[in-house]
Amino acid sequence: MNHEIYIARKRKVFLPPGNASQPDQYVQSLLENIGSLGFTFSKPLAGRVATLSLEDLETFYNALLPALKTLVGAHVVYTPMYPNFPRQVMEASQAEICTNAWLHYLGDRINMRILPEYEKEERAPLQGAPPPRIIDLGTLEDFESIFTDLAGAKVSTSNTDKHTLLWFVNHYQNDIERLVPEAMPHKENMAFVGALLLLYTTIADRLLARHVKTATDVLRIVAAYFNGDVSLAEKTKYYKLSRPRRKTLLRLLEQSTCSLDDMVKYREPWKRLGEKLHPSEYAGQFPRSAQAFDVLRNDNHYRTFYSKVELAVKQHDIAAATALLATRPGELARRLDHLLRNAADTHAVIHAFDATADRVSTPVLLQLLTHFEHRLTPNGLRVFFPKGEVSKAFALPYNLPALRPETCREVVNSCRKHLVDRFRTLPPLGKVFLDEALRNFTVPFTLRSASKALRTVSRGSKLPLPQGNILRFFIWWRESTSRADIDLSAVAITGDHQLVDELAYYNLATLGGYHSGDITSAPNGASEFIDIDIHTLREKNARYIIMCLNSYTAQPFCDLPECFAGVMVRQEPDSGEVYEPRTVENKVDITANARGCIPMILDLVDGTILWTDLSLTRMPSYGGNNAANNMPAMMVLTRAMTSLVKTSLYDLFSLHIEARGERVLEKEKADTIFAADAGITPFDTQVIAAKFL
Structure with missing residues (x-):
């Protein structure tokens, strides 16, 4: 059990019942110590703690306290330049401030650390402390669901999430098989979990065989294996691979689509990886893979799917471009606005989209829905968050050509219909309470570059x-x-x-x-x-x-x-x-x-x-x-x-209620709660990404 992971993600701990009965003062002393950090126990957890033996209580406390300190930053010592801040700065003269700064900077030049010496004064007791954060009693099953939810998330996970996945696979090893979800729909997450399985278990071949679908899936697994960028936005350095590992990767590539379209898209990474895989040595076992590498290595001319689409757009043959993109519904959805701006017959484009939208991922449909809902609303800037592990944002003037209102309305209606139909296949929610405050929280479409935080929410919330x-x-x-x-x-x-x-x-x-x-x-x-x-x-x-x-x-x-x-x-x-x-x-x-x-x-x-x-x-x-x-x-x-416009959690959960629930206005009458402070909250990012997208 990792208390830090469970507390950080669900504000819970798992604690098996003991056979002792501790005096109240021991439990009270523990509560006072964690209270100084801003935490307390729920009644069930406090009752469970009271059943521990003195030895088990000490072990639990010694594991719990460092985790709580790290969460709020209390594991280090704070020594500001002015220890009696802020009053000391308020009362200091400009001459004193300038002299202290000048001496400190002088120390940098002569390789000395010069700080002013002040006596720290006694401070008044804290006034108006906020209510403590409640830590609840959890279960082992609930703790283990963290891995299943992260691995099955339908959006990219963060570095913090990856460290959590690593902890689970490293500690569970082959037993992790029972926690691996039936589907890992997001390719980057599948690749990272796949790399962990290769590194820490002996069951990777069997598990990955059912999850790897394309050549790019294999390339992502290799990137993760070598601690590279699974989004493939940055270069990965490949190292020597053992013979069994080469055969595993080539076997996965052979049983995938092994599409040259996919491989040519990442021609240079594949060529560098080919130098480590030696596919020609295994041409008899994996002929399709060997042939694909031959095309890449010899720079044989190959006209890709994407080049055909670009040629059709360049020739203003939007009908041909739409027909090509319809074979890859996700690509059609991402380029829908561009096609509609240039199409003479927008109805034909929308019809093609509507006919294939049931194969477009939920996050893409939601983003498309929001985009076209606000397509005609004036906005000074368009904001982009490029793929990669650094949280960059680019802003451009909003100068998209206008579309007819009815065109935008048709796309919105199509997206909404397909989303509601999709959510209707999920288990019923019963009576549902939906908090209006969730309008202020965005859907966690991508957590790839999200930083580890005491309370993690989606960017823009x-x-x-x-x-x-x-x-x-x-x-x-x-x-x-x-x-x-x-x-x-x-x-x-x-x-x-x-x-x-x-x-x-x-x-x-x-x-x-x-x-x-x-x-x-x-x-x-x-x-x-x-x-x-x-x-x-x-x-x-x-x-x-x-x-x-x-x-x-x-x-x-x-x-x-x-x-x-x-x-x-x-x-x-x-x-x-x-x-x-x-x-x-x-x-x-x-x-x-x-x-x-x-x-x-x-x-x-x-x-x-x-x-x-x-x-x-x-x-x-x-x-x-x-x-x-x-x-x-x-x-x-x-x-x-x-000025950013993104899909809110309120919008997402409203669609789920329309599809499989009945909205009620009182929390007490609800079977399911979506709120800022109860039930499914904006901070349950891994649950939202796995079960509601």
Whole structure:
């Protein structure tokens, strides 16, 4: 059992009953200790804990406490430059702040770490601590369902999800077979699980035979096997393979479609992989594979499916392009808008789509439905999240040619009909309560680049801004062999995206906020904090507060041993410690192959936290890598994310209710609950991805 995985994903622990009966003070002492971290037990779990022997109780506590500390970031020591922050910064003169900064920067030049020496003063007790997070009693079956749901998810999983899958396969080994779902519809997830099966079990050949369908499936498995990018957006370095492993992969390729269309699409990766597979040695056993590699290796001319489609579009033969794409319904769906913009007979295109839509994946149909519902709504930007493991976003001017309203309506009706028909085949939901708050949460269509967080939600979701006067951003990082300077900044802008002010290492005190001081190295860890006074910034006409992290010394975050950031909610800035685990609203690990990121944007007008989890992948062309020089990119990304239109969980669950449930208005009368705080919640991403998409 892995308590960290179960608590992080479902806020539960599995604890078999004991035969003892502990005195109340032991259980109470344990609850007080985890209460300081912002957690408590449900009544069933507290009762179960009370049955443990003293030895088992100690073992459980020693496993539980580190997991909880890591979740909220309490496993490290926080030492800001000004230990009595924020009052100390409020009261410091500009001369004192400048002198401390100058001496600290001088230390970098002479290879010394110079920090001002201040005595830490006693702080007032914390005021207004939020209610604790409840940890419930789980079951072994429920814990094991985490693997099944992740492996069977219909969207790409994150690196955190992959570490969870790895833990299960590594610990269960051949016994993992009973947890592998009947279908693994998402090819990237199937490839990663397949690679784990090859590495840690002896049953991979048998299990993969029923899941591998195409040549690209095999290529993805190899990419995952060599710790590469299963999305195939980045190059993977292939190493020497043993003879049994070569035969396994060639056998999978031979029994797949072994389509040259698929292989030519990734010609160069296949050619490099062929050098490790030696397919000519096994031409007698795997003739189709050997022939395909011969075409690739000798650059034999082969006209692919995609080249035929492109030629038809180039010749303005939309009917021919549609007929070709209809043989691959997913490709037809993705190119539907382009075909409709150029077709003389849009009805024929829509008819072809409607005839094949039952073979289009649920995520694609949902995204298509949302796209055409808002197709005619003016929007300044089109936002794209390119494939890959770094959470990038591109924004372009919205200049799509117009379509007729009836054309958009026909596509929407077709998508809705096929989705409802599909969901109708699933088990009944009974009476269902649907929370209106789910309109603010987006469907987790892709989690590939999602960062590990205390509360993981899909990018573009809006969480309610907690009740409090002060929001405190924080960051903690540790360097490896070279100096690492990570800067925490906050940028305030108006509703029409005009700069109000910024808090950064070069501006520690300004309207509505304070910065704890710039620390430029972290041999044993370093931390920075920013306090945001919500009321003051609202009065200054600020609407959006951008939380921004920048690697001033230009190391990618993924090269740091540890780096995480988050936000706390405080009623009074000087009550409680500078870092109080109980007040952590969210904490996110910063591990992207990037030198800047925007974890979240506060919307002071709507009273929400917009979860962005975006990376800034381009360095400024001038000056340092800081908030000021990244301002143009941040402004565009903020405009893009605050105007983003994505399918909401409310929309998704409404379709399920139409297909297989009856909506009720009271939670107490419901058999199934979809809500922000009960039943299936926006934080149950693996359940949503596996069972509702």
